[in-house]
Amino acid sequence: MVSTQTTKDRMQEFLDRTVSSRKLFERATGAIPSGSTRAPFYYAPYPLYMKKGAGPYVWDVDGNKYLDFTNNMGPLVLGHRHPRVQKAVEAQLDAFWCGGPTELEVRLAERIKEAFPVGERVLFTPSGSEATMKLIRAARAATGKDRIMLSTGAYHGSHDIVTSSPGIPKSYLSTVTRYRYNDEESFVAAFRKDKGEVGAVVMEAVLGQAGSAPPTRSFIKTVREETEKAEVPLIMDEVVTGFRVARGGISELMRMEPDGVALGKIIGGGFPVGAFLGTDRLMKEYEYTKAEFPNVGKPRLPQSGTFNAHPVSMAAGLATLELLTPDAYEHLAGLGSKASRALDAVATEYGVPHSMTGIGSIFFMHFSKEKVTNVETARGSDEKKGRMLDALLLSHGVSMPAFHSAFASLPMREAEMALFEQAVEASFADMKKLGEI
Numbered sequence: 001m002v003s004t005q006t007t008k009d010r011m012q013e014f015l016d017r018t019v020s021s022r023k024l025f026e027r028a029t030g031a032i033p034s035g036s037t038r039a040p041f042y043y044a045p046y047p048l049y050m051k052k053g054a055g056p057y058v059w060d061v062d063g064n065k066y067l068d069f070t071n072n073m074g075p076l077v078l079g080h081r082h083p084r085v086q087k088a089v090e091a092q093l094d095a096f097w098c099g100g101p102t103e104l105e106v107r108l109a110e111r112i113k114e115a116f117p118v119g120e121r122v123l124f125t126p127s128g129s130e131a132t133m134k135l136i137r138a139a140r141a142a143t144g145k146d147r148i149m150l151s152t153g154a155y156h157g158s159h160d161i162v163t164s165s166p167g168i169p170k171s172y173l174s175t176v177t178r179y180r181y182n183d184e185e186s187f188v189a190a191f192r193k194d195k196g197e198v199g200a201v202v203m204e205a206v207l208g209q210a211g212s213a214p215p216t217r218s219f220i221k222t223v224r225e226e227t228e229k230a231e232v233p234l235i236m237d238e239v240v241t242g243f244r245v246a247r248g249g250i251s252e253l254m255r256m257e258p259d260g261v262a263l264g265k266i267i268g269g270g271f272p273v274g275a276f277l278g279t280d281r282l283m284k285e286y287e288y289t290k291a292e293f294p295n296v297g298k299p300r301l302p303q304s305g306t307f308n309a310h311p312v313s314m315a316a317g318l319a320t321l322e323l324l325t326p327d328a329y330e331h332l333a334g335l336g337s338k339a340s341r342a343l344d345a346v347a348t349e350y351g352v353p354h355s356m357t358g359i360g361s362i363f364f365m366h367f368s369k370e371k372v373t374n375v376e377t378a379r380g381s382d383e384k385k386g387r388m389l390d391a392l393l394l395s396h397g398v399s400m401p402a403f404h405s406a407f408a409s410l411p412m413r414e415a416e417m418a419l420f421e422q423a424v425e426a427s428f429a430d431m432k433k434l435g436e437i
């Protein structure tokens, strides 16, 4: 009885505070399927429509302020509208929007190459999805082999060759071999069976669907050794982790050199971007053959895209990377572990079984008895409780990605972490009252 009342009160309070979002959602459903173009921001009963961001905070259209741990699912490592990035963007808007190669893309490619030494050349795309798509294409073209290996539960973007859903030809799926993330036996068995046909092993640098579970050193070592021996290109998807957990992402932290790296998010400083780089074997697929003037020759693979290397994204990305110093990474990692410890401590205090995942400034709590290392072990996570916690945190002024790992941002300080800890304590107290834990 009591819990039903409390649920209603909480829901009513949320509805009362977010009237403009509700109205916008009702309008949006007439124009956009389900009223929002991005799944991670879809909260039941409706998503919050945002209006303003500054540093670690965002404001919705009703003027409610939230501490933002979504950071647009990762790219806003400096929080919202960092003054140095804003200045770089404004200068670019005053100079040149788009319409030809710029020095900015050369400079950004050089910064990326410094961070990921394997990359002999870099190409830009407008999204991380296109980066993984074009890198896989290069590996297939270079090896002449169609089969790719992906881990179960892997997310590499929204394109057909890495997704499985209605609408995707079955023939695409028949070229994919799956292995279990962080499971050496499963990887070795699958790889040894199919390696003669495999054009690329693709690996998510942290497994997003398992709360950004990082790879173990021994798993990464096994994958690298097996692929190297068989000369099968290993592609690391560092779209989330590149320049977030370290400049050189998980590859740097684990001292591992893949053959190709896909990037996105942070390198665009909050604007649309993707990039990929790799060994000469892969990148030469996109190079024009030398030809006599005025002919330019022809690449084996076309690299077209109206908004590739968009100058505003390049300018924002360069300004962002300049601010990501070793001290910045230390601060970010401190924020992540503090937030993770806060959740861990409160869940322990309430006797709630849980498992923490994430790395550096990325963190997630599974309501699970089992230690989570991949999607198989994540299946035991109680999604309803997870979503309930996210919704309650939102009602206490903290915006978290819906049932997905959270991302800290550089401008977060003691005050923000104290706010987060209070919100976590209040949300667990609510869950107790609601009879959820």
Ligand SMILES: Cc1ncc(COP(=O)(O)O)c(C=O)c1O
Binding pocket: 073, 126, 127, 128, 129, 130, 132, 155, 156, 157, 158, 204, 208, 237, 238, 239, 240, 264, 265, 273, 274
């Ligand atoms: C690991 C990973 N790869 C690729 C992508 C696709 O990037 P984008 O959303 O920019 O297309 C994402 C997006 O979240 C991702 O998490």
